[in-house]
Amino acid sequence: MGNLADIKVVKIGGNVIDNEEALQQFVRDFAALPSPKIVVHGGGRLATRMCERLDIPQQMIEGRRKTDAATLDIVTMVYAGLVNKRIVAALQANGCRAIGLSGADADVVRASRRPSQPIDYGFVGDIDADIIRADFIEDLLSADIVPVFCSIMHDGQGTLLNCNADSVASAVAIAVSRIGRTELQLCFEKRGVMRDVNDEGSLIRKITPANYAELRESGAVNSGMIPKIDNAFAALRRGVGAVVIKHSAELCNPSSGTVISQEE
Amino acid sequence: MGNLADIKVVKIGGNVIDNEEALQQFVRDFAALPSPKIVVHGGGRLATRMCERLDIPQQMIEGRRKTDAATLDIVTMVYAGLVNKRIVAALQANGCRAIGLSGADADVVRASRRPSQPIDYGFVGDIDADIIRADFIEDLLSADIVPVFCSIMHDGQGTLLNCNADSVASAVAIAVSRIGRTELQLCFEKRGVMRDVNDEGSLIRKITPANYAELRESGAVNSGMIPKIDNAFAALRRGVGAVVIKHSAELCNPSSGTVISQEE
Numbered sequence: 302m303g304n305l306a307d308i309k310v311v312k313i314g315g316n317v318i319d320n321e322e323a324l325q326q327f328v329r330d331f332a333a334l335p336s337p338k339i340v341v342h343g344g345g346r347l348a349t350r351m352c353e354r355l356d357i358p359q360q361m362i363e364g365r366r367k368t369d370a371a372t373l374d375i376v377t378m379v380y381a382g383l384v385n386k387r388i389v390a391a392l393q394a395n396g397c398r399a400i401g402l403s404g405a406d407a408d409v410v411r412a413s414r415r416p417s418q419p420i421d422y423g424f425v426g427d428i429d430a431d432i433i434r435a436d437f438i439e440d441l442l443s444a445d446i447v448p449v450f451c452s453i454m455h456d457g458q459g460t461l462l463n464c465n466a467d468s469v470a471s472a473v474a475i476a477v478s479r480i481g482r483t484e485l486q487l488c489f490e491k492r493g494v495m496r497d498v499n500d501e502g503s504l505i506r507k508i509t510p511a512n513y514a515e516l517r518e519s520g521a522v523n524s525g526m527i528p529k530i531d532n533a534f535a536a537l538r539r540g541v542g543a544v545v546i547k548h549s550a551e552l553c554n555p556s557s558g559t560v561i562s563q564e565e
Numbered sequence: 566m567g568n569l570a571d572i573k574v575v576k577i578g579g580n581v582i583d584n585e586e587a588l589q590q591f592v593r594d595f596a597a598l599p600s601p602k603i604v605v606h607g608g609g610r611l612a613t614r615m616c617e618r619l620d621i622p623q624q625m626i627e628g629r630r631k632t633d634a635a636t637l638d639i640v641t642m643v644y645a646g647l648v649n650k651r652i653v654a655a656l657q658a659n660g661c662r663a664i665g666l667s668g669a670d671a672d673v674v675r676a677s678r679r680p681s682q683p684i685d686y687g688f689v690g691d692i693d694a695d696i697i698r699a700d701f702i703e704d705l706l707s708a709d710i711v712p713v714f715c716s717i718m719h720d721g722q723g724t725l726l727n728c729n730a731d732s733v734a735s736a737v738a739i740a741v742s743r744i745g746r747t748e749l750q751l752c753f754e755k756r757g758v759m760r761d762v763n764d765e766g767s768l769i770r771k772i773t774p775a776n777y778a779e780l781r782e783s784g785a786v787n788s789g790m791i792p793k794i795d796n797a798f799a800a801l802r803r804g805v806g807a808v809v810i811k812h813s814a815e816l817c818n819p820s821s822g823t824v825i826s827q828e829e
Binding site (some may be wrong): 317355375379382383385390394406461 | 618619638641642643644645646647649650653654655657658662663664665666667668669671672704708710717719721722723724725727
């Protein structure tokens with residue numbers, strides 16, 4: 302364990318990025334948080350819209366998008382270029398010295414291309430938290446520089462790979478948890494995990510292994526949330542101190558959202 | 566003057582980026598150069614083609630492109646995203662630990678939006694070498710990390726600005742010349758400055774203030790080269806040790822190209 306104080310890894314989802322007002326509020330709130338801190342962002346619908354405008358057909362396999370070569374170029378442009386630099390420039394304007402990073406930059410995060418069997422997702426990668434260069438991230442954090450990760454990684458052989466932003470956030474949080482106590486905050490457009498997405502009062506305050514099993518069985522947890530929660534438990538098992546799923550507008554409210562915890 | 570050995574700042578032009586074979590050769594040659602070293606790249610025709618495909622009209626003013634808001638998004642995507650990350654990933658594959666940077670990243674280079682009078686070029690910026698954060702660049706070089714700059718800068722107020730890549734290369738070279746002796750290499754698809762662009766044997770080996778005046782008067786120097794050479798002399802006056810204009814394929818040949826020198 303290193304010498305850094307509590308590290309916050311904050312992931313923002315596509316719905317925050319697509320909404321200019323929500324994004325600007327996030328940037329102001331995030332800039333106000335004490336350091337050390339890290340952002341991980343998804344891409345939002347900009348890449349999909351760009352593919353549509355360029356007549357690049359989008360192939361969906363079991364509900365997930367295939368990243369062919371043309372789509373990889375678009376997501377690299379949109380995630381690593383437009384979205385990343387907009388967030389970085391906006392953070393600078395709020396006094397937060399951010400640096401945008403893909404996994405290729407300083408070779409900080411490598412990914413492995415997902416095997417083409419049983420399903421070929423194209424240029425999609427998976428990350429092993431063990432090979433993230435936490436020393437480089439530590440150098441940045443120690444200099445009070447704030448890493449802003451997009452979800453484009455590389456394989457070390459010259460190929461860029463499109464990764465899942467929740468998985469990037471989780472892997473980065475696991476890697477930096479060896480430097481200092483790390484909290485992972487997954488921010489989106491809901492107050493947290495809800496029993497009923499149409500009922501603002503149905504927020505689940507805490508999910509532990511025991512009630513998670515029950516929530517899954519009863520179907521109370523939306524199927525889209527299951528990979529997010531599974532990811533959260535995996536991060537906790539691998540050293541992350543705390544995981545919270547919350548609304549991006551409640552970033553500065555420590556008692557908001559759904560806490561994922563291994564303890565009852 | 567700091568403790569770093571000879572620093573090379575290598576700028577590659579659009580014709581190298583547009584030609585996959587030339588780019589791959591450049592990447593291999595650059596990776597083989599001794600450190601410390603820095604790349605600055607332009608964008609090539611990819612951004613123009615992307616604007617055409619997206620039906621974004623390109624407004625030319627006196628032969629130069631206006632960067633309106635829609636065009637700024639495209640150049641940010643293409644230069645800071647696609648081109649920058651492709652170069653970085655290719656360098657990593659050649660054992661060169663590169664990091665892609667826009668000016669907004671770590672607030673390393675700020676630009677000022679060019680005044681809208683007499684000509685409004687839109688979101689175009691000019692750089693003052695004095696406010697480049699050479700300390701951050703020095704930290705990277707000292708860690709044997711290779712900065713790869715695109716030509717997208719920021720104003721510190723949240724606005725990204727499109728800058729001329731030759732000017733970025735020149736400003737970065739001036740800034741790092743305070744850390745160590747710096748050589749600026751401007752690489753493109755010609756052998757150097759030619760008396761006759763159609764005659765490979767007409768390479769001008771050396772341009773000094775005396776023969777430059779004569780070459781301009783006689784019209785022997787192509788008008789497109791004049792800003793490049795003016796830029797080179799300005800860099801020399803402001804501390805850069807040497808400037809060479811050369812073919813990208815002759816990067817590793819120290820006796821190639823046209824040397825720009827203040828001395829006869």
